[in-house]
Each structure stands twice: as structure tokens, then as C-alpha cells.
Amino acid sequence: QVQLQESGPGLVKPSETLSLTCTVSGGSISSNSSYWTWIRQPPGKGLEWIGHIYYSGSTNYNPSLKSRVTISLATSKNQFSLKLSSVTAADTAVYYCARYKEDDSRFYPDYWGQGTPVTVSS
Amino acid sequence: QSVLTQPPSASGTPGQRVTISCSGSNSNIGSDTVNWHQQLPGTAPKLLIYSNNQRPSGVPDRFSGSQSGTSASLAISGLQSEDEADYYCAAWDDSLNGVVFGGGTKLTVL
Numbered sequence: 001q002v003q004l005q006e007s008g009p010g011l012v013k014p015s016e017t018l019s020l021t022c023t024v025s026g027g028s029i030s031s032n033s034s035y036w037t038w039i040r041q042p043p044g045k046g047l048e049w050i051g052h053i054y055y056s057g058s059t060n061y062n063p064s065l066k067s068r069v070t071i072s073l074a075t076s077k078n079q080f081s082l083k084l085s086s087v088t089a090a091d092t093a094v095y096y097c098a099r100y101k102e103d104d105s106r107f108y109p110d111y112w113g114q115g116t117p118v119t120v121s122s
Numbered sequence: 123q124s125v126l127t128q129p130p131s132a133s134g135t136p137g138q139r140v141t142i143s144c145s146g147s148n149s150n151i152g153s154d155t156v157n158w159h160q161q162l163p164g165t166a167p168k169l170l171i172y173s174n175n176q177r178p179s180g181v182p183d184r185f186s187g188s189q190s191g192t193s194a195s196l197a198i199s200g201l202q203s204e205d206e207a208d209y210y211c212a213a214w215d216d217s218l219n220g221v222v223f224g225g226g227t228k229l230t231v232l
Contacts, residue, residue, distance in 0.1 A: 019188075025154050037221075046124060047167065047210055049221035095164055100221075107214055108157045110170035115166050 002027040005013050012091075012120050018084040021074075022097030022113060028065035029078045030055045035100040036080040037109065038071060040093040048093075052100060053080055087120045094118075125150065125222035126211050133198045133230040143229045146192050148232030150222055156194040158187055161208040161226075170209070171196060186206040198229075214219045 008020035022036070029036060035051040051061035052073045061069045070083040083090060094117050098109040127145040134140040143154065158171040169178050171187035174194065186197045194213075198205055211224040 039221075046226040047212070047223045049223065051220070056196075060219055063218055090203040104160055106155060106176075108155075109159075110172075111179065112166045112168070 002099060002111045003012070004099065004111055006095060006097050006113045006116035008095075008116060008117060008118070010117055012118060013031055013122050014088055015086055018061070018087050018091060018118060018120070020097075020116065020118070022077050022081070022093055024078045024080070024099070026097075029073060029086060030075055033102050035102065035107075036071075037098045037100050038082045039098055040060055041096070041115075042093040050082065050084075050095075077079075078093045089120050092118065092120045111118045124225040125215060125218070126224035128209075128211060128227045129219065130225065131192050131228045131230065133232055134198075134201045135232050136201055136203065138201045139197060140201055140229065141198075142192045142211075142229070144194045144196070146194075146213060146222075147193060148214040150192075150213040151189060151194055151219040152192040155161050156187065156189050157212045158185075158194075158196045159210045159212065161210065163207070167210065191198055193210035201231055203231045205229060 003025045005023045012018045035052040036052040040048050051071050053059045068085045073080050094115040096115045097113040099111040100109045140180045155173040159167040161167045174189040175187045184200045208226045208228045213221045
């Protein structure tokens with residue numbers, strides 16, 4: 001049973017960089033069918049895909065966030081991380097990490113973290 | 123403005139059958155499979171349906187999904203009070219090269 005747990009500061013100042021880590025247990029982050037993903041949900045709003053990283057290190061990002069986002073792997077720690085630069089109040093959200101599994105052309109998030117709230121405020 | 127379009131709300135009485143629609147385009151639902159997520163109040167989303175119509179282990183068969191052309195739908199039969207939640211559709215978008223979500227449908231059990 002794979003488990004994911006987000007961690008990081010709950011408060012970030014405007015114009016600074018938001019940094020979060022997702023720790024994976026019960027499975028290897030080096031699995032060749034797994035895409036390690038960040039998704040966020042602003043208060044009272046819907047879900048927004050931020051991006052993902054494959055075990056090889058290749059990434060895909062939401063075009064609307066691409067200039068500010070970096071997702072990276074720390075395979076020795078079985079973790080992956082999110083950095084979002086130049087944050088504003090619009091980046092206030094609950095941030096989720098998830099594992100998307102690729103299986104015979106199917107692509108779906110079978111495991112989610114519990115989410116961590118991040119507020120951008122001075 | 124979400125790439126996938128869902129009705130903002132739906133409702134039904136216990137025991138009833140309810141359907142939630144999800145409309146997309148050729149670059150997402152028309153070319154890739156659809157996943158549905160259930161989000162109970164104050165909790166993380168949970169995978170409900172994947173690959174258009176597959177149920178993960180533990181999801182009751184009251185939940186079913188279908189896809190046709192550029193639209194998909196989620197059906198819930200034998201509606202129960204614990205089904206009251208937000209439901210989101212999602213798919214890969216070949217044009218955006220990323221996952222796109224619907225805006226979510228809030229289901230109320232009357």
C-alpha cells in the first residue's frame with residue numbers, strides 16, 4: 001500500500017518561493033510506471049493539475065504555471081518536491097501530491113496524499 | 123474556467139439514480155480516458171472511476187462511468203446520504219500536454 005505525505009511551510013510571503021516535499025512510503029519512487037504529481041485546490045474552488053515528474057526525471061508542467069514551477073526527485077530519500085516561485089495570494093491553496101499510474105494506456109491517480117494548506121500572505 | 127465542463131450542482135433523494143455529465147473536446151475526452159474523483163467534505167479526493175468505466179477495489183458497483191465521443195458521465199444508483207460530496211472528472215489533454223479537470227459537481231442528497 002503506497003502512502004504519500006506532504007510537508008512544508010504553511011505560510012509563505014508574497015514574491016517568495018513555495019517549497020513542498022512529498023514523502024513516499026510503501027513503494028519505490030523509481031517505479032517505471034509512476035508519475036509523481038502535484039495538484040492544488042484553492043479555497044472553495046476546484047482541482048488544478050500543477051505538473052508531474054517521471055522516475056527518469058522528465059517533467060510536464062501546467063502551461064499556466066510553467067514559468068514558475070520546478071518538480072524534482074530525491075530518489076535516495078524516496079521523495080519528490082515542488083517549488084513555485086514568485087507566489088501571490090492566488091497561489092493560496094491546499095496542495096496535494098499524488099501518484100499517477102500508467103497501465104496499458106490507462107493513466108490515473110491511484111494514491112493521494114492528505115493535502116497540506118499553504119497560505120500566501122505577508 | 124475549467125477545460126472540462128460539469129454542472130455545478132446535482133441532487134437526488136435516497137435510492138434514486140443520479141447522473142453527472144462531463145463535456146470536453148477531441149484533445150482530451152475524445153482521445154484519452156476519463157477518471158472520476160469523489161471528494162468528501164474536508165478530505166482529499168479519492169479515485170472513483172478510472173479509464174472511463176473501471177472501479178478501483180472497494181468502490182461499490184452503485185458507481186458507474188461511461189464515455190462517448192467528447193463527453194463522459196458518472197452514474198450513481200441507489201443514492202445514499204454518504205454519497206453527498208463533490209465529484210470531479212479529469213482527463214489527459216494532448217494539446218496542453220497535461221491533466222485537465224472539470225470544475226466539479228456538488229451532489230446533494232435531499
